[in-house]
Amino acid sequence: MSGGVSRRALPGFGLGLGYAVAYLGLLVLIPLAACLVKAASLGPSEFLAAAWTPRARAAYALTFGASLIAAAVNVVLGTVVAWTLVRYEFPGKRLVDALVDVPLALPTAVAGLVYAALYVKTGWLGQFLDPLGIQAAYSRLGIVLVLVFTGFPFVVRTVQPVLADLDAEAEEAAAVLGASRWQSFRRVILPTLIPPALTGFALAFARGLGEYGSVVFISSNKIFETEVAPMLVLARLEEYSYAEAAAIATVLLGFSFVMLAAVNSLERRSRRHGG
Amino acid sequence: MAAEPETTPLNRRRGADPWYVRYLLVGLTLGIVGLLVLVPLVNVFSQALANGVGAYVRNLFADPDTRHAVFLTLMVAPVAVALNVVFGVAAAWAIARFRFPGRAVLVTLIDLPFSVSPVVAGLLFVLLFGGQTAVGAWLRDHGYQVIFAPPALVLATAFVTFPFVARELIPVLEAVGPEEELAARSLGASGWQLFWKITVPNIKWGLLYGVILCNARAMGEFGAVYVVSGRIEGQTDTMPLRVQKLWEGSDNPAAFALASVLTLLALVTLVLKVLIEPKVRADKEPAAKAG
DSSP: OOOOOOTTTSSOHHHHHHHHHHHHIIIIIHHHHHHHHHHHTTOHHHHHHHHSSHHHHHHHHHHHHHHHHHHHHHHHHHHHHHHHHHHOOOTTHHHHHHHTTHHHHSOHHHHHHHHHHHHSTTSTTHHHHGGGTOOOTTSHHHHHHHHHHHHHHHHHHHHHHHHHHSOHHHHHHHHHTTOOHHHHIIIIIHHHHHHHHHHHHHHHHHHHHHOOTTHHHHSOOOTTTTOOHHHHHHHHHHTTOHHHHHHHHHHHHHHHHHHHHHHHHHHHHHHHHHO | OOOTTOHHHHHHHHHHSOHHHHHHHHHHHHHHHIIIIIHHHHHHHHHHTTTHHHHHHHHHHTOHHHHHHHHHHHHHHHHHHHHHHHHHHHHHHHHHHOOOTTHHHHHHHHHGGGGSOHHHHHHHHHHHHSTTSHHHHHHHHTTOOOTTSHHHHHHHHHHHTTHHHHHHHHHHHHHHOSHHHHHHHHTTOOHHHHIIIIIHHHHHHHHHHHHHHHHHHHHHOOHHHHHHHTTOTTTTOOHHHHHHHHHHTTOHHHHHHHHHHHHHHHHHHHHHHHHHHHHHHHHHHHHHHHO
C-alpha cells in the first residue's frame, strides 16, 4: 500500500474529498440523523411505549432467532461447500462455484417468490414435507429457509480463501509427527477456520436482521407469529405513525451498528492472524 | 480464489482425504447448492413458461402496467448507479491517494448503508420528504413531488447501492499507485487530462465490476423502494414491486414471467462478474508484488 502523496503533488484532493463527504452527508448521514431526531421527539417513556411493545418484542425475537438459526445453518453448509470447492476436483465444480454467488445477485423479491412457490403444499419441495406434517411456506420455518438462501454466500466466500491458503506443510508436519487425520483436522485446520467462519456468520446474521424483500413473500405476516421487525416498521408507517416507525427503526439501526462494529473487528482480527 | 499457483500441495492434500470422505462431501455440496440455488432457478423458468411461450411473451409485453414497471426500472437504476459512480471515483481518489484526518472513519462510513435494513432506508426518506414534514410540504407547494414519485425511488436505490463502486475502486486505485500520475503531472498534464488519460484507463475494470454489481442490486431492490414508492400502479411500480403485485393478485404465471427477466439479469451479472474478476485481480497484482 502506498503511503499517500502530498496534496501539492497531485490535484483533486479537495474536490474529491469535498464531493464524497457532501454526497455521503446528503444521502446517508442527514437522513439517518432525521430518523434519530424523529425518534428522539418522543421522549423516553413514549419511545419505550412505541419500540418495546409486546408486538415489537415478538418481532425482534423472531427477527433475531430466525437470523441466528439461518446464520448457524450457513456456517455448517458454507464450510462444507468451501471445503469441497477448495480441496476436491469434480465435474461441474466451476458451475457450482459460480452458483454460490446467485443469492447475492438474485433480487430478493424473486427469491421470496420462488421459495414460497417451492415450499407450498403442492410445490416441488413442499409436497415432500407436507406428508411429514411440516408446513414450510407461510411459517417461521419458511422465514429461516429464505434467510439461509440470502445468507448462503457469506460463509463460503469468507472460508474459501483461508482454506486455499492453508499451509499444506503444517498439515503434513502434523501427520509426520504422528497426528491422526482427526487430530490434524482438530488442531491444525479447525483453529484457522474459526475466524473466517465467524466473520461469515456475522455477515449472514446482519443480512438476515434487515431482510424484508424475500421474507414478505414466504411469511404469513401474522402479528406475534411471523411478523419480522422490518414488517412492523412498515405497519406503523402505513398507519401514519411516523414517530413510532422511527422509534422501531432506531432499535434496528442500533442492532445494525453493533453488527457492523462486530464484523469490522472480526475482519481486523482475522487479517492480523492470517498475516 | 488464490488456489491456482499451488497445484502440487493441493493435489497432495486431495490425496490425503480418504475416498468416502471425498464422495460424501462432494455429494453434500452438490445437494446443498442444488436444493438451495439450482432448484429455485429452474423453478422460476418452469413456472414462467408453464402455459407455453406464447403466454410467457403476452405476460411480459401485453400488460401496460408491467411494461411501465420495466421502463421505470430502466430509468431509475442507471441514475442511481451514475450517482454512485461519481461518488465512488471521488471517494476513491481522496482515500487511495491522500492521507488526512478522519480517513479511517470515512472508509467505515462508506459501508454503513449495507448494514441498514432496506425498509429502514426507505423510511429515512419518507421521514425527510414525506408530506407530513416541513421539507416535504415546501417541496409539494413548489410543485416538486419527491416521495411516491421517481425522485424518491432514485434516492432510496442510491442509498442501498451506495458502497458498491467505492469499495471496488479504493483497493484497485491503491494497488495501481500514483507513479504514472505523478510522472504525467511533472510533464505538465492538467488535472482532468491526468484523470481521463491515466487514472480512468488504470481503474476501468474495477470500475466496470463495481458498476455491474451496483446495477444488479439497483434493478432488483425491493424493500427500500417499496416504502418510498406508494406502489401506485402504472406509475411508481418498479419490476420487483410489480412482481409482488402480480403475485398478490394470484397471477402466478405473470409474476414468474417478470421474475424470470430479473433472474436472467442476475445470471448475466454473474457471467460478467466471472469474466471481469481475473482482470480486476490482475489490476490489484502490482501492489502485491511491491510489498
